[in-house]
Amino acid sequence: MADYTLKIRRFNPESGDAAYWQDFGIDLPPERSVLDGILQAKDREDASIGIRCSCRAAICGSCGVRINGKSRLACNTRIGEAAAEAAASNGGAVVVEPMGNMPVLKDLIVDMDAVHWKKVQRVVPWLLPEGPPPDREYLVPAEAMIDVTQSMACIHCGVCVSACLSLEVDPDFIGPAALAKAYRFVGDPRDGATEERLADLAEDPHGIYDCTHCFACIEVCPKDVAPMSQIMRLRRRATDDFEIKDRNNGYGHEQAFTTLIEKYGTLHEAQLLPRSFGDGSLLKSQISPHGLKNLIPAAPTAIRGLVSGKVSPRKALTHPKLPDQNQVRRIFKQIESKDERLELNLYIVGEAGEGEPEEQVGKEGVE
């Protein structure tokens, strides 16, 4: 047994009072969870502490909170480890507060309906099969499902939603959990609306191109769903497979990135923006009405960069190539010479079975 202090964020909208912090002393073995600590405080000191929980085994997804500032499941976080973390940062108390990016209903309980579930509904989270249903069940080759297994592992805890930095600045962003759910259907061979789904998510200003690749969702997800990787898969399907030229210039941005890296080996920042508006081409962005329309509002940003000295005409016009740039080109050539893109699931581990290429099993994804 050891003594710990939990500093819990309290808020009761019915009281009319502002949120406040309250300390609770608990005694538990270090391997027990923060959720056990909260329940002990609730049991011994104040039955009115609001916390949502059920399975206590990281399955039901109901006990998402922020512990020492990090979004996670309370039942999946050892109290001893959280206390050691707290000792290193704030001198002792384990700080527990409700998840971010969602309105607080009471104490540690947030309104999942208002944000998480609304966003999941936004991506049409069910199969839209084409044609008449088969006489019996749909038969799907096992390997076709490997790619979606990772997104199927989501327990809808909302922890990634809480941690998402894009959602913090744009509450309308569809968000990591819902987009991971979207990939579950985009990657399902039974679905007949793949292109429509992708076009919808690409054209939405709060869709797949609103993610800033901050990796926060990957870091916090307790089920290794890696929502950001699912978003990248959606993008690849939209750009490479369907060549959806969206109004958010996501397609152009991807083309611009790859064109510049292939040419210079490092990112020529000054060309990234204009090339993005021209589907990767500098010339096209300057002569096509669509590119010009996008370039004009970007002009003040460029002027500010020049005035502040962040951008110099020399830097804007010239960009050094890597000394071994040919090696970068060789990598591009090698990847492009493959007939099929290799998308490996990060989730499946195990032995290669008969007939399965050994390198495709139990390995991190090559994307």
Ligand code: SF4
């Ligand atoms: S990687 Fe994208 S979706 Fe994930 S937390 Fe960051 S901004 Fe949000």
Ligand code: SF4
């Ligand atoms: S993707 Fe992970 S963190 Fe996000 S809701 Fe699903 S299980 Fe929770």
Ligand code: FES
């Ligand atoms: S109580 Fe079910 S996931 Fe924590």
